[in-house]
Amino acid sequence: MSQSPCERMKVELWIEIFEEVVEENHRPSVVLPLLLVCKAWQAAGQCLLFRHLFFSGASKVNLLHHQLVGDTIHGRRPCDATRSIGLGQGRAYDTIWHIIPTILLYTINLRAFNATGVPIRSSTLEVLASVAAKSLEVLNVSFCSTECDGGIKLALLSRFVVLRRLTFAAPWDADCATFPISCASGMSMHFLIYLKFSVPDFDPLPDLVVFLSRCHFPSLTDLHLDIPRLGVDKWGDPTDNVLRLEPFFKAVGPQLHVLGLNSPEAAAAPEQLFRHLTVLRQLQFPAGVPPNAVVAYLPVTVTVVGLDIITDTSTDSSDIARILLFLEELSMMESPRHLLSEVRLNSRNGPSFDWTTISTHNPTLAGELMQRSIRLAPWGIQLQDCNGKRLVLMD
16 A cells, blocks of 8 residues: 555654744644644654643643653653743742752753743752753743852853853842852853843842853843842942942943843943943833933944833823933933934833824823924934834924
């Protein structure tokens, strides 16, 4: 009996075809209907169901663990095909943290680990480093705030030598006296192009800032610093953390194309840090509030500034006032000293910022922004919404 076309094609070729389908959709479930076509397709696509794993809670992690144990007994290793693992946000994993490191041991070809908003323990990070130190390209983690071992976690991060994108949050209440952050050696990541560093608390912010100055990122072009307490201490008094951060900017500033900065109270940041940004193209303020006097020190190469604003009328208007002041200062320059052509407005709450709907949500803010848009037009600066639309004054 003659073979069907499916049977005549090699399994390896079908696997390559199905891999393209999975990677294009970023969802392994897309191959489920294909597995029902014939036995050859089922054999080729079965392993791809494990290509990208995402867990919405602890029960899903438990189910996978049980399956992997059974598969191992029968000589199967489906997670050899796994390239990424994602954990949904929340603390639903507190009871099964001993299982997550076990699952990681099965993922010998992992490329991405995403756990933003999920507190990661040192035990999990250590197993991840032992398994994927030379393969992981994307890492998004939030360190567990109940473990006072910041120096150990930072040391473990340095083991991922081929990372291209790193996002980590450090919500520690205190450091560990036995292995403090100040003793951690700096990270050396030659392939890293994107870094997002988040420190929501005051302590141990000074040591973390100094730690950054010991790091080496020769390929870094996209930097995002989410450090709202950079400029003040817990009593509201000014600090010298900006000066501590300057050595890091001296090293990476001349190569940065994108900078995101959430440090509204760091008044010294524009003067001390921006002078090192010699090729910067985009400057983003994800909290919507630029530091004071930022216009005077705006890098001359910047073409785009991004602002996230709050359009809710019930919200405190102090942040809005500072954003409007920033736009007003731009329009009052005697002569432009930079290449700025776009100010992109996005919404931090509710629907995306849109010129066609902002007057409905907040008519007062809409009027203020329209005035600034008209004043900026002579300088060649456009106020754009999330869709790239701008206001044009017609004759």
